[in-house]
Amino acid sequence: xxxxxxxxxxxxxxxxxxxxxxxxxxxxxxxxxxxxxxxxxxxxxxxxxxxxxxxxxxxxxxxxxxxxxxxxxxxxxxxxxxxxxxxxxxxxxxxxxxxxxxxxxxxxxxxxxxxxxxxx
Amino acid sequence: xxxxxxxxxxxxxxxxxxxxxxxxxxxxxxxxxxxxxxxxxxxxxxxxxxxxxxxxxxxxxxxxxxxxxxxxxxxxxxxxxxxxxxxxxxxxxxxxxxxxxxxxxxxxxxx
Numbered sequence: 001x002x003x004x005x006x007x008x009x010x011x012x013x014x015x016x017x018x019x020x021x022x023x024x025x026x027x028x029x030x031x032x033x034x035x036x037x038x039x040x041x042x043x044x045x046x047x048x049x050x051x052x053x054x055x056x057x058x059x060x061x062x063x064x065x066x067x068x069x070x071x072x073x074x075x076x077x078x079x080x081x082x083x084x085x086x087x088x089x090x091x092x093x094x095x096x097x098x099x100x101x102x103x104x105x106x107x108x109x110x111x112x113x114x115x116x117x118x119x120x
Numbered sequence: 121x122x123x124x125x126x127x128x129x130x131x132x133x134x135x136x137x138x139x140x141x142x143x144x145x146x147x148x149x150x151x152x153x154x155x156x157x158x159x160x161x162x163x164x165x166x167x168x169x170x171x172x173x174x175x176x177x178x179x180x181x182x183x184x185x186x187x188x189x190x191x192x193x194x195x196x197x198x199x200x201x202x203x204x205x206x207x208x209x210x211x212x213x214x215x216x217x218x219x220x221x222x223x224x225x226x227x228x229x230x231x
Contacts, residue, residue: 035220044123045158045166045209047220062217095165105154105213105220108177110165 002026004096004111011117017084020114022096029077030054033099035107036070036081038092046092050103051079086118124149124210124223131229132200140226142193142210148221150191154213157186157195161206169208170195197228205230 007021022034036048049060051070058070069082079096093113100106125143132138142149142157149155155173158166168177170186173193183198193212197204210223 037222044225045211045222047211047218047222050219059219061219100171104171105211106156106168106171106177107158107166107211108168110167113165 002109004098004109006094006096006111006114009115009117011119012086014087014118014120016086016118017082018086018116020081020083020094020096020116021078022080022111023076023078024053024098025077027098029074032101033103034070034072034079035097035099036068037095037097037107039095039113040089040092043092048081048094050099052102053079083116086116088118090116091118092116122221124212124221126208126210126223126226128224129227129229131231132197133231134200134202136200137196137198138200138228139197140195140208140210140228142195142212142223144191144193144212144214144221146191147216148212148214149188149193151215152213153188155186155188155193156211157184157193158209158211159204159206160209166209200230202230204228 005023030053035050051058053072072079096111097107098109100108157170159169160166173188174186185196208226
């Protein structure tokens with residue numbers, strides 16, 4: 001069964017960092033790029049960046065440059081998204097999303113989402 | 121890079137057809153065919169409904185169709201059903217530093 005399993009909800013204080021993991025199963029991990037998308041409560045979708053699980057190369061939306069790091073572990077078929085210097089505006093559900101291939105810009109398989117709450 | 125512009129809401133009766141517009145610029149929708157549409161039910165993850173302007177993934181009903189003219193893309197839902205009530209987002213690759221942008225979202229209500 002092809003699926004993406006994300007880590008559980010997190011509560012962080014402003015200024016802290018958070019790591020969200022996303023474990024892929026049921027397909028060749030290195031055959032498809034992985035996106036990260038977030039959605040603040042009651043708001044729309046926002047694209048954060050993309051990682052090539054094969055090479056580990058990344059591209060980030062300019063808004064998140066310097067605060068986000070996406071990595072992968074090919075031994076466990078897991079991608080990670082680290083976001084630092086958290087502020088209240090980062091409170092959102094974070095999704096990992098499998099592309100249909102190598103940057104086809106078709107977000108075909110979504111994880112269940114991870115709620116990150118930033119609050120003092 | 122601002123979000124692509126969609127109407128906040130669209131409604132229709134069962135069996136009718138509705139269309140949702142998605143207006144971008146000459147740096148995204150107007151020049152690239154990487155336009156997609158996503159359906160999101162409350163509390164659920166989005167689902168890809170249309171990719172590359174007008175293509176449907178396997179398993180998506182042929183009641184959903186997409187098109188593009190200039191800087192504006194459109195999603196049409198024909199034979200509207202109660203299960204189509206959801207939020208819909210368009211998206212596009214962009215040559216700006218954002219790389220990929222979503223629309224503002226449209227809430228579809230089945231009357």
